[in-house]
Structures are given as C-alpha cells and as structure tokens.
Amino acid sequence: MSIKENYKAIKDQLSSGVQLVAVSKTHPVASIQEVYDLGQRVFGENKVQELMEKSPLLPDDIQWHLIGHLQTNKVKYIAPFIDTIQSVDSGKLLAEINKEADKNNRRIKVLLQVKIAAEDTKFGLEITEAKDLFEQYINGNFPHIEITGLMGMATFTDDEQQVRKEFLTLKGLFDELNQLKTLKTLSMGMSDDFPVAIECGANSVRVGSAIFGRRDYSQ
Numbered sequence: 001m002s003i004k005e006n007y008k009a010i011k012d013q014l015s016s017g018v019q020l021v022a023v024s025k026t027h028p029v030a031s032i033q034e035v036y037d038l039g040q041r042v043f044g045e046n047k048v049q050e051l052m053e054k055s056p057l058l059p060d061d062i063q064w065h066l067i068g069h070l071q072t073n074k075v076k077y078i079a080p081f082i083d084t085i086q087s088v089d090s091g092k093l094l095a096e097i098n099k100e101a102d103k104n105n106r107r108i109k110v111l112l113q114v115k116i117a118a119e120d121t122k123f124g125l126e127i128t129e130a131k132d133l134f135e136q137y138i139n140g141n142f143p144h145i146e147i148t149g150l151m152g153m154a155t156f157t158d159d160e161q162q163v164r165k166e167f168l169t170l171k172g173l174f175d176e177l178n179q180l181k182t183l184k185t186l187s188m189g190m191s192d193d194f195p196v197a198i199e200c201g202a203n204s205v206r207v208g209s210a211i212f213g214r215r216d217y218s219q
C-alpha cells in the first residue's frame with residue numbers, strides 16, 4: 001500500500017480522542033511532507049541529528065516529538081523548537097531540559113519514559129524513579145518544563161497477554177500520578193501493538209512502519 005493508503009487506514013482505526021504521532025525516523029523529508037499534506041501535524045523522530053537535518057526543510061507548524069534516548073549535551077539543539085520530549089529517562093536529563101527551556105523562555109512538554117518491558121531494555125525509568133521525579137516536579141522543581149504524561153514500550157513479543165500486562169502496569173502508574181496532578185498523555189503502542197495499547201488506556205500512539213513502510217535498519 002502507498003503511504004497515503006497506510007495513513008488513512010491507521011487514522012480510521014483511531015478514535016478522535018487518540019493522538020497519532022507519526023514516527024518518521026529514517027524516512028525522507030518527501031515522505032514526511034506527503035503525510036503532512038494529508039493533515040498530519042505531529043511527527044516523532046528518535047535522533048537529534050536527524051531531526052536537526054530534516055526539521056528546517058519542513059513546515060513550521062509541525063509539532064516535533066523526540067522519542068529516542070536523549071543525551072544531556074544535545075538538549076540545547078532541540079530546546080528552541082521541540083514540542084514534546086517523550087523519552088525522559090533520568091533526573092539529570094530533566095534538569096538539563098529545565099535549564100535549556102529557561103534559556104529559551106519556553107516551557108517544554110515532556111513525558112517520563114517508564115521501563116515496563118520484561119526484556120532488558122537500556123532506557124527508561126523504574127516505576128519508583130518516575131514517582132520520585134514526579135513528586136519533585138509537583139514540589140516546584142523543574143518550573144520550565146511541563147510533565148504532560150508517561151511513555152512506555154512493551155516487550156517485543158507475540159504474547160499479547162504479556163504486552164497487555166505491561167501496558168496495564170503503565171496505565172496503573174498513570175492513574176496514580178494523575179491523582180496527584182492532572183496528566184494528559186499516556187503514550188504507548190507502536191505499529192504492531194497500538195490496538196492493544198488503546199484497549200489498555202493509551203491516548204497517544206507512536207506509529208512508524210505501518211505508515212511509512214519498513215525501515216532499512218531496525219531501531
């Protein structure tokens with residue numbers, strides 16, 4: 001199927017309350033423009049350098065989300081324009097984003113990335129760390145950022161029960177933190193598992209290959 005058909009098919013599966021982040025990593029500017037022209041405005045990239053190369057060539061009203069691991073020394077490059085950093089996986093990174101947001105007179109939206117997968121993934125906060133950071137945030141630390149929600153990735157497996165269990169764990173944490181201070185976004189689900197994620201409470205999904213086709217290399 002073409003990008004256009006893929007995009008329409010995905011949109012048809014999402015109710016209006018679910019945000020679609022079109023994950024364009026590894027795909028060329030022309031493909032992003034094609035999806036933009038169909039009305040999509042929120043795009044996700046996982047590498048700062050790639051984002052810096054592509055974003056100036058595309059319309060200004062794209063809301064860029066960073067969804068990959070972010071090194072603290074690269075925050076300064078994206079702080080002037082990034083809409084949301086979905087992949088906050090340490091207090092050190094949160095502090096750096098806060099500092100750079102201040103410099104740019106912005107309040108940057110972030111999601112805390114929580115480790116929910118059984119497999120040994122490198123990045124993501126433990127649940128206790130996420131709670132701790134959120135409490136620091138509520139207590140007035142990090143005034144130049146807004147924690148708008150949580151992001152998580154399930155184990156890469158065909159075992160739907162496993163995936164469901166992991167998504168529900170994150171939904172549980174989301175509900176718990178939401179009692180302390182209102183959160184907007186629960187970002188979970190990718191091309192292969194977004195319908196399950198939505199059943200488990202996701203209101204934002206990150207879909208790449210189901211729109212743009214397979215990537216040349218897996219990430």
Ligand SMILES: *Cc1c(COP(=O)(O)O)cnc(C)c1O
Pocket residue numbers: 023025046067068153189190191192206207208209210219
């Ligand atoms: C690449 C990526 C996605 C999209 O993956 P697809 O399987 O292509 O839909 C979603 N989230 C993150 C964090 C990613 O790195």
